[in-house]
Amino acid sequence: MSAQDTGHQDTVERAAATPDRPQPHAELGLTGEEYQRIIEVLGRRPTDAELAIYSVMWSEHCSYKSSRAHLRQFADKAPPTTALLAGIGQNAGVVDIGQGYAVTFKVESHNHPSYVEPFQGAATGVGGIVRDILAMGARPVAVMDSLRFGPADAPDTRRVLPGVVGGISFYGNCLGLPNIGGELAFDACYAGNPLVNVLCLGVMRHEDLKLAAATGPGNLVVLLGSRTGPDGIGGASVLASASFGGAGGEGAKRPSVQVGDPFMEKLLVECGLELYAAGLVVGVQDLGAAGVACATTELAAGGGTGMRVRLDSVPLRDASLGPAEILMSESQERMMAIVEPARLARFLGICAKWDVLATVIGEVTGTGRLEMTWHGDVVVDIPPASAADQGPVYLRPAQCPPGQAALQADEPSRLARPATGPELRSTLLVLISAPNASDPGWVTEQYDRYVRGNTVLAAGQDAGLVRVDEQTSLGVALAIDGNGRYGRLDPYAGAQLALAEAYRNVAATGARPLAVTNCLNFGSPEDPAVMWQFTEAVRGLADACLTLGVPVTGGNVSFYNQTGEAAIHPTPVVGVLGVHDDVRRRLSTGFRRAGCRVVLLGRSEAEFGGSLWAYVAHGHLGGRPPAVDLAAERSLALLLTEASRRGLLEAAHDVSDGGLAVALAECCLAGGQGAVVGFPGRRPGEEFADLFGESAARAVVAVRPGAEAEFAALSETGGVPVTDLGTTGGASLEVTGSFAIPLEELAAAHRGTLPALFG
């Protein structure tokens, strides 16, 4: 039977008359209690269309029902700041960066779709986060990607990785957004559960800020962009159900991964920005997960108003779709705008200029109800906030897993260490050619970093740096970091270390860290051990943000990254945004000039828990991650920012995975100059801990010749310990007395790994 056959639609009237009709709430992912709660809210059973709305809006993905109670800490512990123009709860946080500019940024996951269909899964992940940024009123100006896969040599990684990278490349490049960096990591725990986290940055003037609110009864609801099709029904939210709605069994076979059209998205971006600039938009919301259901409920709830929507007005790609499917469809490249009737003609004129389909599908009302009709029959009549904001909240049981103490007790001190110059030499070569530390050029060369002409730093640097104003050289730096091994050993410290690394990376460009976004990737929240990891990570991140004075502006939670009983490592991925007063003074990682003093900043301990060395050389994961010292992180960041402002440094690079040795190798390869370093008091062959330890709060810098005294004084004033290591120059990286590696050999080791694996 056809869904257009209105005689068979489940209307509000029919729902009231048939209270006992069974409904497939369980197949749609709703528990019995949740279904009962809907009945209480409505005072009757929901219609099929209403059930569709609640099932997607109350899904974990949309409602954050397992995480919401914990995420409150980000607001409760937020450091005092005047920089935040919009915070958690909006599509993305908005930060004042001065000179009348504001930036908005957010990271989101597209993990599950990227495993099912790597190319489209990753591509539509880019599309979704870009629309979030556009919905705030900003022009999207850059993206970053944080990627994690199973073992680099696993057959399935050969399927997933090229597809994911190809999808990000395809969508981001076609959209004209420079990719300014990110992360690439491999671990067996991500086999079957790759992590694809994409960050987008947008720029606007303060007055351009838009909110997702349907205000002004009588204003029109306009759907913009692609036609609605059957793709991705329940894709991001719940599994599609064969028995659902009126469309029959055929619907179940349709793909649950959406298909992206970056060309349409580019038109939406340009059209949307022109509509904003012309003052024709009262409120706006992107259509992502849960599509029309999400946009209508959130806009109406955000405006505190009601809304009447004619679902049969939604332009379709497949005429057989019924109301429930239209509500749940996750067809890409769509937005919803609220427009004053008097301005509709101009609004539609701009849409026509950009060949963007725009359709009035309803209007804002003052009733406080979200009403939807299907060929005149009322099929939805709900309080919008009940779906958008008042979903269930669960405090799920959390318990430290029994193996955790044993894991932490399994110290890496028992592992055999290199003890001679030649052994240290080969250890460095092994580490910089390991997939986790090798040159990611195979990936990043597939991304356009140049488009828009404002990219100052991109992949291969500590952070991406984008110029915001060509006249004043104001810019924004962004880094995105995570470390699943640290998270596994201690989720509280692991989250803090991820934040600390991104914060340090932003400062290493000379920028001042200002705000935080995050993507919390975890296993199933129904597993108390995972829930414990999650609560620890959130608490750690919130505490550290408070200490460092950088507020969380928004983010994303991705649960259920697990196959059977095996969850991924707890992997909070943290993005830090900083403001750069003058991008012409940016610091980069490369040693480009000979004769500079090479100085290590920060205190070093022999810390190897969760280290790259333990993982690569021994396949070991145990002990405790490096100690967190947020005061030291703050001092280091202040020093790097001030030294950049005074022009004292030629290069700066944070020390993290693989320790100082890997950092030095990267500095040499990035700039083409070698270095000769030594460690006072060590006999040759004894430098293992100096070279490969992973103490946090450290960076290596090359000091501009002539600025040594001023930099030393500044370091002392700032309370940052300094160790003079040696000098830049020559064609090798040399540790005096122990070993030397010609840059050509370093480069071959560093750059050969991914091409050998992926072609």
Place this chain on the structure above:
Amino acid sequence: MTARVGVITFPGSLDDQDAVRAVRRAGATAVPLWHGDRDLRGVDAVVLPGGFSYGDYLRCGAIARFAPVMAELVPAARVGLPVLGICNGFQILCEARLLPGALTRNRGLRFISRAVKTRIQNASTPWTSDYAPGQELTLVIKNIDGAYVADPATLAGLEARGQVLATYAGANPNGSADDIAGVCSESGTVAGLMPHPEHAIDPLTGPGDDGLGFFTSAVRALVSA
């Protein structure tokens, strides 16, 4: 009098603002042109920027060649209006038969974004007169369909008539025939380039400023014309 250089925006053009910036930095006035207008607004030269016009659906540049603005551009180019097509713009010029040959999928089948060495082969066109013959430039490629192809007779003819504008100086990045990075019309006024000169006008945001010469060449040619 400053030269007026038009930059066409098609739906899906991406590097149009970069082209505008380069035109301005070369001292000319940048005039935005819209794909849907049959109007060149009296410009002295035109740049077709990079991007994915019309999503590159069907074939790169295949739909853009039918845009209303092209109905004005093609005859004007045939009688001497200087036109530079960069990347997608080059693809459009080939589809419009203003330039011979075609751009096909890169060897390796992947998108490639990196700085490349490019050698100027013909320094006597309006777009290259500020360079010396044989001069090596560092420019940027970023495309997935950048491999230049043409039949052997066409390639021989291009060579004989000096229509090879530029070649890749280092390793051929994408399998282009005869290492060709750019070609021009017989008169030299219509030029197509896969590498992006507009992304190499400032060492802050690109690999250097070697690309600015394409735009200053045009400005000089227009002012002295």
